[in-house]
Amino acid sequence: MPNIAMTIDFYYMKGSPPCAVVSLIFAEVGIESQVNSHYVNIEANEHLKEEYLKINPQHTAPTIVDDGLVLAESRAIAKYLVAKYGNNKYYPQDINTRALIDQRLDFDIGTLYARLGDVYYSLILGSPMNENQLNKLDDAFNILNNTLEGNKYAVGSEPTLADISLAVTVLVFEAFKVNIKRYNNITRWLTLVRSSVPKFDEIVLNYVNDCAQIVSKRGKST
Ligand SMILES: N[C@@H](CCC(=O)N[C@@H](CS)C(=O)NCC(=O)O)C(=O)O
Structure with a gap:
């Protein structure tokens, strides 16, 4: 398992295909156990609350916070995780x-x-x-x-x-x-x-x- 110093915060919504991509990448790069998941209830408009907007003004999920880096957009997150923790398996450098x-x-x-x-x-x-x-x-x-x-x-x-x-x-x-x-x-x-x-x-x-x-x-x- 890749060695990561801290946990990664993962803000997700149920039934969200972009969140599914990020969850799958956590599992594929072997850092699932170091992920601290936070459910954002869209039906309760939690994504529009001030607390969440401070993290992601775009009010979307997925969002991750990793060692101070705040990242939204599922495909950008996927590339980051694979590059940082997955030795670029699934995203070759060529x-x-x-x-x-x-x-x-x-x-x-x-x-x-x-x-x-x-x-x-x-x-x-x-x-x-x-x-x-x-x-x-x-x-x-x-x-x-x-x-x-x-x-x-x-x-x-x-x-x-x-x-x-x-x-x-x-x-x-x-x-x-x-x-x-x-x-x-x-x-x-x-x-x-x-x-x-x-x-x-x-x-x-x-x-x-x-x-x-x-x-x-x-x-x-x-
Ligand atoms: N392009 C974004 C789309 C994210 C997105 O639209 N997520 C939906 C849930 S599936 C969401 O957060 N909707 C709430 C909103 O847009 O305010 C990504 O790939 O991360």
Whole structure:
């Protein structure tokens, strides 16, 4: 286990895919036992309380505080933890490999996960997905499916942060009953990532189940 002097404070929300990415990285780099988790209850608006805004004015989770460093944004946190505690396993130092990993991470957060957000908000507001949203979703899946054509993982022949990040997003889509089976490469790759990143299912499925419950609960109450 990497030697860390202090505990890392981890502010998280239930059912949050970005928090799932960070939780999984804690486990993968072997520092889970040194993490001090703080649940931020979004339903009680705890993320908007002064105390939390002092830590993260962006009022999002995940946020970590590690030896005085305050960091928000799940993918930035993931890169930091892997670089600091994981000897760059999942984020190799080769410039071209990193550039491609960064590209996939940006595609995830800016396109695939963003489109998941559109679907998610429609669902919790109780409105059906409109055709434009569905076409955009299909477009994002096709881009990922094409990226994976002839490739074992999202970048290269070993799992990286790109796979962890994208696979969490795709698994959440599945929980929303989006049928991913017709995207052959994604289906094949998701199975591989789930079996080759040791704690993937153990950590991520809890978040996915909570996320699905929140959607069905809020969908019904509107
Ligand atoms: N891009 C951010 C998104 C984080 C995010 O939006 N988290 C949600 C929970 S899933 C949140 O904190 N929502 C409360 C808010 O935005 O005020 C990341 O990857 O960390």
